[in-house]
Amino acid sequence: MKIRSVDIYILDIPTVRPHQLAMHTIVEQSxxxxxxxxxxxxxxxxxxxxxxxxxxxEGTPEAIKANIDKYITPHLIGKDPIYYSNIMFEISKAVRGNYFAKAVVETAMIDLLAKSKNIPAYELLGGKIHDSLPLAWTLASGDTVKDIEEAKEFLRQKRHKIFKLKIGKGDPYKNVDHVIKIIAAVGDQARITVDVNQAWDETTANYCIEALQEGGVSMVEQPLPTWNVEGMARLTERFKVPIMADESANSVQEIYQITKHRFGNSIALKPCKHGGLIETKKVAAIAEGAGFGLYGGTMIESSLGTAVCASVYATIPEFEFGTELFGPMLFKDRITVKDIQFNNFEIVIPDGPGFGMEIDLEKVKHYSREYSYSLN
Ligand code: MUC
Ligand code: MG
Incomplete structure (x- = not known):
């Protein structure tokens, strides 16, 4: 088989509610x-x-598309995707960085290859270990009362019993208070973690993590900016609560350095930031060797991207912190015919050929910026 064409589309899909992070509030996800x-x-x-x-x-949608179109697609045309690892190796020599772009082409090749063999993609990745995985939700409405209502409703529905709170925006001390209120409301039934998304300096982190640890938080994700790896090491040494590296944990080389120098003691995986599914497995192996806990992270993908993440996470032995593949629930609409299934606090790993998702082409056209110019 030979690759005939590569098309890249940017889609903007509205969310069911604003989703507030340290640096941006998502109302439409790209x-x-x-x-x-x-x-x-x-x-x-x-x-x-x-x-x-x-x-x-750095991975903007526009840059991902432009760099695939100009620098990566020429390495794909005419190639047989059965050799996808070799194709990605050739691309790695010609294109530096660009992990998100590399993830797009590698996963599309894996989907194509698996479909051509009529097998699920996870079978090309070692086979699945899990049929389902624990699923966290991010409370990030920006309002304590709404967050508590949301958490209670999802506990009632048996949708989530792990909640991550985004606390990088605004006054850190008020945010600690917000977390403590949520723990008081639902902490007896749920595990509460926080994600600071690099927003604190080390002094603030020392004060706030002390209070969060005391208050019963069970993990603190990326409290410091990515450059402050020594600060991350000091926090890891000082506190009992696990310190997770997310934005600082991208390439296999970075993850090796993080594990060696303990710039954190747990890692959030995300296939996009590692540059694909094979790289995700390598990163997971480094973390496993170092005794680091893993988290099945998300960049808030829709049902298709969630199926991709779920398929590789299903092949990784242990997720101490579960996964946060809740993306499809935050989107108002989807571009696949069927949705991802969630059951009893877990995401169900999709079955079926490839990533187990049939594309709804009309929806791709509807949300695509390129608006169907080459979709047929
Ligand atoms: C991140 O930094 O982890 C994941 C969940 C969420 O709410 O935001 C993302 C990004
Ligand atoms: Mg994070």
């Missing part, structure tokens, strides 16, 4: 969707999500 077609007309699809343009990280 995803990048890839489609690779082979010489028999069979299609492989993939998705990565981005947050807040260039405010969360």
């Amino acid at each position: 995803i990048v969707v890839g489609r690779i077609i082979n010489d028999e007309g069979l299609e492989g699809w993939s998705e990565v999500a981005t947050i807040g343009g260039a405010s969360y990280g």
Whole structure:
């Protein structure tokens, strides 16, 4: 089989409520969707999500598309995706960084290859260990009362019993208070974690983590900016509560350094930031070797990108912190015919050929910025 074409689309899909992070409030989530077609007309699809343009990280949707179109697609045309690892190795020599872009093309090749063999993609990744995985929700409405109502409702529905609170925006001390109120309201039934998204300096982190640890928080994600790895090491040494590296944990080399010098003691995985599914497995292996706890992270993907993440997480032995693949529940609409299934506080790993998701082309056209110019 040979790759005939590669199409990249940017889609903007509204969310069910504003989702407030340290650097940006999401009301419309921008995803990048890839489609690779082979010489028999069979299609492989993939998705990565981005947050807040260039405010969360370097992987903007526009840059992902532009760099795939100009620098990566020429390495794909005419190639057989059965050799996807070799193709990605060749791309790694020609294109530096660009992890999100690499994840888009690698996962579309894996989807295509798995569909051509009529097997689920996880079978190309070692086979699944889990049929379902624990699923956290992020309380990030920006309002304590609404967050408590949301948490109680999801506990009642048996949707989530792990809640992550986004506390990087605004006054850190008020935010600690917000967390303590939520623990008082639902802490007896749920595990509460926080994500600071790099917003604190070390002095603030020392004060706030002390109070959060005392208050019963069970994990603190990326409290310091990515450059402050020594500060992360000091926090890890000082506190009992696990300190998780997220934005600072991208390439295999970065993860090796984090584990070696304990710039944190747990890692949030995200296939997009590692540059694909094979790299995600490598990163997970480094973390496992170092005895680090893993978290199945998200960039808030829709159902397609969530299926991609779930398929690789299903092949990884242990997630001490569960996963946060709640993306589809935050989107107002989806671009796949069926939705991801959630059951009894867990996400169900999708089955079926490829990533187990059939694309709704009309929806892709509807939300695509390129608006169907080459969709047919
Ligand atoms: C992040 O930094 O982890 C994941 C969940 C969420 O609410 O935001 C994302 C990004
Ligand atoms: Mg995070």
